[in-house]
Amino acid sequence: MTTAPIRETHGGDMTGRGGEKPEPGGGQQAGDLELRNVTKRFGSFVAVDDLDLTVPHGSFFALLGASGCGKTTTLRMVAGLERPTQGQVLLGGSDISGLKPYKRPVNTVFQSYALFPHLTVFENVAFGLRRTKGSDISRKVGEMLELVQLQEYGQRRPAQLSGGQQQRVALARALINRPQVLLLDEPLGALDLKLRRAMQIELKRIQTEVRITFVHVTHDQEEAMTMADTIAVMNAGVVEQMGHPAELYEHPRTTFVANFLGQSNLLEGQARSAGAEIEVDVQGATLRAVPERSSVGSGPVRLGVRPEKVSLVDSSAPVDGQLNRLGGGVVTDVSFVGVSTQYLVRMPWGQELMVFEQNTGQRPSYAGGSSVDLCWRPEHAFLLDAGQDAKAGAGLDAV
Amino acid sequence: MTALGHLPTPANTVAPERDEGHRRGPAGYLLMIPGTVWLALFFVLPTVTLAASSLYDPSGSLLNGYQMTWHWQNYTEALREYAPIFLRSFLYAFAATVVCLLLGFPLAYAIAFKAGRWKNLMLVAVIAPFFTSFLVRTLSWKFLLSDNGFIVQTLSSLPAVPDDLRLLATPFAVITGLAYNFLPFMVLPLYASLEKMDPRLLEAAGDLYASPVNGFLRVTLPLAMPGVVAGTLLTFIPAAGDFINDELLGNPRTRMIGNTIQQLFLQAGDVATASALSVTMMVVIVLMVLVYVRKAGTEDLV
Ligand SMILES: Nc1ncnc2c1ncn2[C@@H]1O[C@H](COP(=O)(O)OP(=O)(O)OP(=O)(O)O)[C@@H](O)[C@H]1O
Numbered sequence: 001m002t003t004a005p006i007r008e009t010h011g012g013d014m015t016g017r018g019g020e021k022p023e024p025g026g027g028q029q030a031g032d033l034e035l036r037n038v039t040k041r042f043g044s045f046v047a048v049d050d051l052d053l054t055v056p057h058g059s060f061f062a063l064l065g066a067s068g069c070g071k072t073t074t075l076r077m078v079a080g081l082e083r084p085t086q087g088q089v090l091l092g093g094s095d096i097s098g099l100k101p102y103k104r105p106v107n108t109v110f111q112s113y114a115l116f117p118h119l120t121v122f123e124n125v126a127f128g129l130r131r132t133k134g135s136d137i138s139r140k141v142g143e144m145l146e147l148v149q150l151q152e153y154g155q156r157r158p159a160q161l162s163g164g165q166q167q168r169v170a171l172a173r174a175l176i177n178r179p180q181v182l183l184l185d186e187p188l189g190a191l192d193l194k195l196r197r198a199m200q201i202e203l204k205r206i207q208t209e210v211r212i213t214f215v216h217v218t219h220d221q222e223e224a225m226t227m228a229d230t231i232a233v234m235n236a237g238v239v240e241q242m243g244h245p246a247e248l249y250e251h252p253r254t255t256f257v258a259n260f261l262g263q264s265n266l267l268e269g270q271a272r273s274a275g276a277e278i279e280v281d282v283q284g285a286t287l288r289a290v291p292e293r294s295s296v297g298s299g300p301v302r303l304g305v306r307p308e309k310v311s312l313v314d315s316s317a318p319v320d321g322q323l324n325r326l327g328g329g330v331v332t333d334v335s336f337v338g339v340s341t342q343y344l345v346r347m348p349w350g351q352e353l354m355v356f357e358q359n360t361g362q363r364p365s366y367a368g369g370s371s372v373d374l375c376w377r378p379e380h381a382f383l384l385d386a387g388q389d390a391k392a393g394a395g396l397d398a399v
Numbered sequence: 400m401t402a403l404g405h406l407p408t409p410a411n412t413v414a415p416e417r418d419e420g421h422r423r424g425p426a427g428y429l430l431m432i433p434g435t436v437w438l439a440l441f442f443v444l445p446t447v448t449l450a451a452s453s454l455y456d457p458s459g460s461l462l463n464g465y466q467m468t469w470h471w472q473n474y475t476e477a478l479r480e481y482a483p484i485f486l487r488s489f490l491y492a493f494a495a496t497v498v499c500l501l502l503g504f505p506l507a508y509a510i511a512f513k514a515g516r517w518k519n520l521m522l523v524a525v526i527a528p529f530f531t532s533f534l535v536r537t538l539s540w541k542f543l544l545s546d547n548g549f550i551v552q553t554l555s556s557l558p559a560v561p562d563d564l565r566l567l568a569t570p571f572a573v574i575t576g577l578a579y580n581f582l583p584f585m586v587l588p589l590y591a592s593l594e595k596m597d598p599r600l601l602e603a604a605g606d607l608y609a610s611p612v613n614g615f616l617r618v619t620l621p622l623a624m625p626g627v628v629a630g631t632l633l634t635f636i637p638a639a640g641d642f643i644n645d646e647l648l649g650n651p652r653t654r655m656i657g658n659t660i661q662q663l664f665l666q667a668g669d670v671a672t673a674s675a676l677s678v679t680m681m682v683v684i685v686l687m688v689l690v691y692v693r694k695a696g697t698e699d700l701v
């Protein structure tokens with residue numbers, strides 16, 4: 001009767017009374033969370049489209065994507081608050097699609113907090129433990145409140161807290177149950193930078209210590225990159241690409257991912273195979289790329305390069321055969337951001353490219369109006385299929 | 400009561416902070432005049448008159464006039480004679496309130512959360528009976544429950560029901576009538592407090608291992624408590640004093656306190672006893688309400 005995840009952390013204190021406790025799939029410890037061909041439609045609107053995901057047990061999985069792309073809907077289907085129109089949700093190999101939310105060993109930090117207004121902060125946090133008849137409730141709640149730095153606020157009502165404090169109560173309320181899967185829907189969005197960093201570290205610590213599977217929705221790419229083992233980038237109900245953060249950053253496979261995760265310069269061109277490399281004609285210049293970072297090898301392509309991989313040289317500087325070089329740029333905007341300087345460079349065909357240069361102090365920065373050439377190493381470029389919107393995902397993220 | 404707690408008091412609507420203690424007095428008192436006059440005319444005056452007439456000489460009559468003799472024995476005599484009727488009134492009112500709560504809560508819940516686009520129509524349906532008179536509606540219950548009415552006919556044709564079943568002129572009919580007539584007073588406050596509740600709280604409760612029953616008891620019910628308190632008071636108080644339902648649907652052995660007072664005042668001309676009963680009724684109800692509101696603990700609900 002007792003649940004594996006709860007027994008794991010609360011000791012053998014479960015009484016096993018009542019038929020309403022969450023029952024994990026077959027008592028398996030290693031419960032991977034799996035979504036198989038999950039589709040969710042609201043009327044004719046497809047919010048989640050044929051989603052296939054596997055989140056390994058104990059991993060930190062981040063779900064990134066623009067507003068309205070179906071992240072919350074996906075979490076709600078895992079929590080059991082929304083029934084998939086098609087497909088299955090599996091936990092530890094067994095199908096939980098038909099299981100009521102209160103029987104799932106899954107807890108959620110809601111995007112809207114959904115704190116109980118008639119209960120004190122203490123009782124809000126204790127809610128889950130009371131339902132599962134956990135013991136030692138006041139000590140555990142005390143510890144949890146300390147963790148989220150709200151130990152003095154136990155007797156307050158949610159209405160008497162600030163937005164960030166409410167968010168921390170929501171976090172504590174879910175975290176205290178130590179479920180098999182914790183769903184976090186932008187759990188740190190209302191916190192200031194310092195508190196957010198502290199909470200990130202705590203979350204990561206708890207996640208590794210107790211080996212809870214975290215599914216974390218965030219708009220903060222940096223948060224996703226630093227915390228997650230795996231990132232899935234969602235767009236309009238589908239996962240565009242999934243993988244390790246560095247892998248996603250270095251090898252984006254779609255323009256959406258290239259633009260959404262960090263920023264990219266995308267140049268239209270014609271590719272052809274040239275020995276071990278690929279040559280791309282871009283506005284009359286011949287640029288080189290490597291097949292390992294290319295999803296297409298010939299025909300119309302978009303050549304992408306991250307702004308920090310590009311360096312600026314004087315137009316008159318000697319040519320280095322090792323590097324790709326695009327000539328004829330004019331600096332149109334310079335913004336100094338401390339560790340680096342960000343340039344916008346207008347190319348002869350009108351496109352504006354971004355360049356981030358470290359402020360190493362080795363040479364003075366360029367002023368607006370300077371004529372410059374852009375250089376980067378061939379292996380820093382990636383090639384994408386040209387049949388996509390070059391601006392997809394650009395400027396969607398505020399962070 | 401919470402409903403009253405939200406009303407702005409004159410003190411915090413007038414007098415902005417900067418001219419503190421300056422023009423606050425006159426303006427505030429001027430604004431209070433209409434309300435004060437109204438209360439004095441229609442509340443204080445009748446109450447004082449009623450209290451006074453409860454101490455009249457009991458031998459007075461319309462013909463001979465009434466004399467103020469501070470005859471407090473009116474109270475003891477009235478209570479000695481009419482205590483069972485008091486008890487019966489509160490019992491009937493309590494039963495009707497329970498029926499209203501049991502019928503009204505699911506109805507209010509359905510209107511608030513499940514009605515979708517039918518919400519307004521359902522609310523109108525709840526209020527619609529007010530478009531006809533209280534008397535007419537109660538009279539139609541008389542027809543419904545009469546011995547030749549289809550309800551009694553259908554029921555007595557069933558094997559388990561005695562053939563001489565009577566519904567009209569029974570306590571059942573009186574309580575049914577009370578429950579019917581005061582149901583909207585239960586449904587509307589319940590609806591108002593359920594409507595304010597965020598349904599996502601129930602999702603959160605479910606997510607935190609609360610079964611639907613548990614979620615209802617731990618989340619919905621506490622949040623609906625102001626509505627429950629307001630609704631039960633709005634049902635119980637008028638039901639306890641009602642005389643129409645008993646007049647039309649009851650019999651002499653189901654007399655309620657309202658009927659007794661009415662009969663004493665208008666037919667027997669026993670103003671002193673009638674007044675003593677009225678004052679007693681008022682005091683008992685005020686005391687019950689105070690205890691109830693304390694017990695229900697709604698003062699600190701949001
Ligand atoms: N109950 C519903 N009925 C109809 N459409 C819905 C419903 N819930 C969500 N949607 C739609 O489904 C899409 C996905 O919504 P969802 O809440 O999953 O977005 P999200 O990725 O969480 O966005 P955000 O980052 O803004 O929270 C949205 O376009 C939304 O309008």
Ligand SMILES: [Mg+2]
Pocket residue numbers: 071072073111185
């Ligand atoms: Mg969302």
